[in-house]
Amino acid sequence: MTDLKRNLIGLSLIVFSIGSIYLLNDEGPTRIFINLMAFAGIYAISAIGLNIHFGWTGLINFGHAAFMGVGAYTTILLIPHAAGREGSINEEGLPLFLAILIGLVASAIFGLIIGLPAIRLRGDYLAIVTIASSEIFRLVVRDQENLTGGVYGVISFSDVFQDIRPKFLEDLSLRLDVSVGQLWVATFSWTMVILLVFLLKRLQNSPWGRALRAVREDEDAVRALGKNAVWLKLQSFMLGASIAGLSGILLAFNYGTLQVEMFVPLLTFYIWAIMILGGVGSITGPIFGSILFWAFISETDQLASLIFENADGQQIAGVRFMLVGVLIIALMILRPSGIMGKKEELLLDVK
Amino acid sequence: MSNNILEIKNLRKSFGGLKAVDITSLNFERNKIISLIGPNGAGKTTFFDLITGFTKQDSGNITFDEKNISNLESYKISRLGMVRTFQLTKVFDRMTVNENILFSASSLKNDRFINSLIKSSSKSKIEQELNERKNEVLNMVNLYHMKDSYARELSGGQKKLLELARVIIQKPKILLLDEPLAGVNPKLSEDILGLINTFVKEGISILMVEHNISAVMKVSDHIVVLAEGSVIAQGSSDEIRANEKVVSAYLGKSNE
C-alpha cells in the first residue's frame, strides 16, 4: 500500500468519525468536536513522543504518563497557583514561556534519570522498570503535599496561558458556540502537532534518525560500527520525554487544574493504544490515531446507554475503558501496523 | 611501528567454571590474511567478542595498533579501526540497503542531533560525498540494483555482502570477519574471497574465523588453530596441513 493510499484511508476515517459526531449529537456537536480536538491534540503530542521511544528506537516505555506529569507539575508550580487542601496561594511566578521551557527541560532530565540505568535492560524488563518509575513518581507527588498539593493537587493556577490567547478566537468561539478557553487549547495543541511533524520529518531521514532506527534494529551491529548505542537511546528517551512533558503541560491547561491522578498507568496505555492505532513508527500516525481514538471513546457513552438501562457515570466509564481494552487487543491481532504503519517496518513482533 | 597490528597476552575467560579462552601469547601481523580455525566450541567467537569489547575478559592484555584496548568499550574499539562482522548476519532488516550503508558511512559528527536538525549548505556537500562513497561500495559488492530494497528482502548471501559493504566503507585498519563464507554458495564464496584480497591490497589487515577449510588454505597468509580455548598450532597452510595435533583435533572431522 502506498503512502498516499494510507493517508487517504486515514483521512476518510477521520472525516467519517467526525461526521458521526455531528450525526449522533443533536445538541452542541461543535462543542463536543472542539472538546475532542483539544484532547486529541494533546494526546497526539504525547503519542509523538512515545513514537520516538518505541517506533524509532524500539524502547518499551510504560512510564510515559510520568514524563507528562513532570512537565505539567514543573510548569504549573512555576506560575502563580493555589495548591493543597487549604489552597495556599503562591503569588510568585515566572513568565509563561520560561515556565514552559523549564518544564520541557525537566521532563528531558527526568528521561535522562530514568534512562541512564534502565536503557540497558531487555524489552520486558524495561517495561517493568518504566512503569515502576512512573508509579514512584505518582506516589512521591501524592506524598509531597507541601510542594504539589498531594492528593488535592493544584486546584487552580493563574490564567497566563489564556492571557496569550489571540483575539480572533473570541469571535470564533461566539460564532461556533464553544468555550473559548478550550478552543485556544485545541488551536495551540494542533499548532504544536504540526510543528512537531515538521521537526520529525526532518529528523527521520537525517543521520540521527537513521542512527536511532539502526539501534532499534540491532544494537550489537551499531556498536560494532563504532556508534554509541547507549547515548543514542538516551537522546531518544530525552527527546520523547520532553515532548511528552509538553503534552502534560497542555493537559493541565485544558483541565484548568492539576491532579496527580491524571498521570496513572492507564494514561500511558491510552497513549500506547493511540500510537498503535495510528501506526507505530509513522510520524503522522499519532494524528490519525488520536482523533479516531477520541471520537471512538466519546461515542461509547451512547453505547453504554444502550446496554444499561440507567447507565450511571461508573458504568459509562467502565464500558469506555473496556472498549479501550478490546481495541488494544483487536489492533494487535488484526492490524498491528495500525493506520499509517508500514507492514515492512512492523515493530510489534508479530509475524 | 611494530609489525603486529594486534597483540594478545595472557587472555583468559571462563563461563561459570568452564574455560572458554586461555591464550598466553598471540600476535597478528599487519596487512595479512590470518585465519582462525578450530573445532566447534573452540572459543573462536568468544575470542572475537573479547578483543572487540563485546565480552569482558577475566584477565589479559590486548594491544591494538600499539594502543591498549583491554578495557575499552566495543564502540570505541571499533572507532579505533577494528571492525567486525557477526556469525549470524546483523543487517538492519527494516531499513533499506541504502540506509544500512549510509548509517555506517556517516561520521559521528554528522550523526549529531543538532546537525540533523539544522540544514546548512556544507551539509548538502557532505550528503553528496556520502552518497558517492555509498554507491561506490554498493557497486563493489554488486548490490547497487538492490539499494532501495529492505535488507530483510535480501538473500542470505546478499546479506553477507551487505555486511561486508557496511564494514568496508569505514576504511578500517583491521577487519574481523566471523564466518564470512558460512552458508554461501561456491560462486559467491569466490566473489567474497576476491573482495577480501582487494581489501588486503588496500592495506587492511584481515582476521577471519572460517570453517571452510579449502578456502582458508587457499587464501590465508597465516593460520591459527584454536582448540578448547588455546592455540594448539599456527603457521602457513602447508605447516598446518602437516601438523599432527591439528589433524587429530580438527581436520579429522574433514571439510564441512
Place this chain on the structure above:
Amino acid sequence: MLDQLGNGLLLGIIISVASVALSLLYGVTRIVNFAHGEIIALGAIMASFFSNLPTSRYIFLENTSPLGLSFELSLALSIIICGIFGALLELCVFRPLRRNDFGNIAVLVITIGISIFLRHLYLIFASSKPQDYPLDLQRRQQYFIFDLTPRDFKIIVYGILIMLIFGLFISFTSIGKQMRAVRDSTELANISGINSDRIILYTWILSSMLAGTAGIFQGMINDVRWNMGFLILLLVFAGTVLGGIGTSFGAMVGGFIIGIVVQVSVALPFMEGHAEAKNAIALAIMIFILLIRPQGIFGIKERIS
C-alpha cells in the same frame, strides 16, 4: 514496629503466593502477564459474589444479589473458576498467539489490553464500592510475638501450607518436573517427548488458581475492590524480581520480603507521615535489583540486557 511486622507477614503471604503464580507462568511461558492482577481480583470478587448474603447491601451488575453460599464453598468455587479462567485464556488467547508466532512484545501489549478490559468489567460487575466477606469481626491475639486475629493466623498457616504443597508438587511430581523442564528449555522439553502445550495449559490453570487464592486472602485481610489486582500487581512483580526469575522458591521468598518491607517501612523514621509512599520503597527496591543483580537473590543469570 511489631504491629507492622504482623501486617507485613500477612501482606507477605499474599504477595508470596501471587509471586509464585506469576513466576511459574513466566518461567514456563515467557509471558510477562500484566493481567495477572486481574486474575487475583477474580478470585476475590467471585468469593464475594458467592459468599455474601442476598440480604447484604452488595449488588452485582444491575440487580443481581450475591448468592449467600458457605464461605468454604465460595472459596472452592472461586478458585476453581480462576483455574477455568486461566485455561480459557490459554486455549482461546495465548495458544493461538503462540501458534501464530506472536512475539513477546506483542503478547505483552495484549495482556495489557486484557487487563484493562477485565478490570473495568469488574467495575461494572461489582461496582466501585469496596466489599467485605461475611465474616465476623475478630480480636487480635498474641501469636508468638505478633498481634494477629485468629483468621489472620489461619491465613498465614494456610498460605505456608499451600506453598509447601506447591513446592513438593513442582519438585517431585511428574507434571511438576515437566513444568520445570519446559521452564528451563522448551526445545529440549519438546525433544524429550514432553507435550509442552499440555504443560502450558496446566501451568495456566495452576498459576490462576494460586493467583485467585492470593486474591481471596487479600479480600479477607483488607477488602475486595474492582481494581485491587492492579494495585498489587507491581508489588507482585517486585517480589518475583527480587526473588529471582525462574525459581519458585525465589518468588516465595522475594514476595515475602517485599510484603514485610512495605509494611515495616511505615515504622521507619524517615517515613513519618509518608505512609502512603510505602509502595514506592518496594518499587525502588525492584528497580535497584534489576540494575545491580538482575537475577535476583536466587535466580540464574539470564540475558537481561
